[in-house]
Amino acid sequence: MKLGSLKEGGRDGTLVVVSRDLSRAVRASAIAATLQAALDDWSNAAPRLNALAAELDAGTASGAFALDTAALAAPLPRAYEFVDGSAYLPHVERVRRARGADVPESFYVDPLMYQATSAGFYGPRDPILASSEDWGIDLEAEVVVVTDDVPMGASSATAASHIQLVGLVNDVSLRGLIPAELAKGFGFLQSKPRSTLSPVLVTPDELGDAWRGEKLHLPMRTWINGAWFGEAETGVDMQFSFADLVAHAAKTRPLGAGTIVGSGTIANEDTGKGASCLAEQRTVETLRDGKPSTPFLKFGDTVRIEITDGAGRSIFGAIEQTVTRQAPRG
Numbered sequence: 001m002k003l004g005s006l007k008e009g010g011r012d013g014t015l016v017v018v019s020r021d022l023s024r025a026v027r028a029s030a031i032a033a034t035l036q037a038a039l040d041d042w043s044n045a046a047p048r049l050n051a052l053a054a055e056l057d058a059g060t061a062s063g064a065f066a067l068d069t070a071a072l073a074a075p076l077p078r079a080y081e082f083v084d085g086s087a088y089l090p091h092v093e094r095v096r097r098a099r100g101a102d103v104p105e106s107f108y109v110d111p112l113m114y115q116a117t118s119a120g121f122y123g124p125r126d127p128i129l130a131s132s133e134d135w136g137i138d139l140e141a142e143v144v145v146v147t148d149d150v151p152m153g154a155s156s157a158t159a160a161s162h163i164q165l166v167g168l169v170n171d172v173s174l175r176g177l178i179p180a181e182l183a184k185g186f187g188f189l190q191s192k193p194r195s196t197l198s199p200v201l202v203t204p205d206e207l208g209d210a211w212r213g214e215k216l217h218l219p220m221r222t223w224i225n226g227a228w229f230g231e232a233e234t235g236v237d238m239q240f241s242f243a244d245l246v247a248h249a250a251k252t253r254p255l256g257a258g259t260i261v262g263s264g265t266i267a268n269e270d271t272g273k274g275a276s277c278l279a280e281q282r283t284v285e286t287l288r289d290g291k292p293s294t295p296f297l298k299f300g301d302t303v304r305i306e307i308t309d310g311a312g313r314s315i316f317g318a319i320e321q322t323v324t325r326q327a328p329r330g
């Protein structure tokens with residue numbers, strides 16, 4: 001099934017079940033008012049939501065309405081936790097090369113992960129807000145999973161059973177702020193502003209055999225200002241599965257229902273399929289030409305991120321955002 005949230009009913013939105021083709025929806029208020037409430041009681045809520053999804057796809061759900069996915073909020077407009085891995089080592093190698101940093105050997109056996117902001121997620125058509133183009137505004141196209149309650153110390157096998165939903169995120173990065181911030185030794189804060197979730201999150205069974213080994217196996221398609229930017233394969237070069245990433249995050253603490261775990265920027269050793277972030281594209285250009293030629297994002301630029309199935313149908317809906325200046329507040 002596919003789940004989204006309307007921009008109504010308060011800060012956590014209103015939960016809707018969305019049809020497989022993304023054209024219709026029905027409020028799930030009789031089951032759970034919000035997606036967080038459904039995840040908090042997932043073993044009870046999921047079968048009822050699945051039954052509603054079956055009615056919706058059969059055309060028999062009462063109260064169903066035509067859906068414009070562009071009008072949706074983030075499926076989880078805010079979450080208790082968002083931890084972002086960096087499971088695609090080609091990405092880590094390129095962005096680190098760009099700022100003259102090493103890749104420790106441990107990164108190949110022990111997942112790299114940071115605590116990201118989850119107090120608010122942009123909806124799929126909300127603007128990317130930044131105050132200065134000098135911050136080096138970059139997209140990062142990633143896959144995310146959402147868990148129910150994960151016990152502390154869960155193994156990868158146990159963690160796999162707690163992955164309930166899959167979606168996309170644009171993990172916006174401010175490349176100009178990263179080197180000084182990481183040099184302080186504590187990690188990302190200002191350089192990782194709010195991220196954007198895809199219009200819907202889907203249960204793994206919606207993905208068929210594109211979901212195997214706790215990884216997604218489809219091209220991550222990105223465009224900048226309408227021009228093709230990349231279609232890196234999500235199932236290739238992913239060093240750690242989502243089960244490994246969830247288990248890593250849960251090693252020393254339980255994860256609450258609704259925890260979002262990111263894959264890191266989708267990247268392949270083979271650069272022939274383009275990139276999923278500008279920092280990598282610029283590194284490839286620097287290695288090839290001696291200097292980067294693609295600028296970071298400017299105000300007015302648009303970014304589109306989408307994954308389609310084998311028949312070209314959008315699975316999660318598209319993230320499509322415009323970079324917009326937010327004047328500093330006095």
Ligand SMILES: O=C(O)/C=C/C(=O)CC(=O)CC(=O)O
Nearest residue numbers: 085086091095140178264265
């Ligand atoms: O090391 C850097 O300069 C930056 C790294 C990232 O931006 C990594 C990140 O957010 C996770 C990922 O996308 O793989």
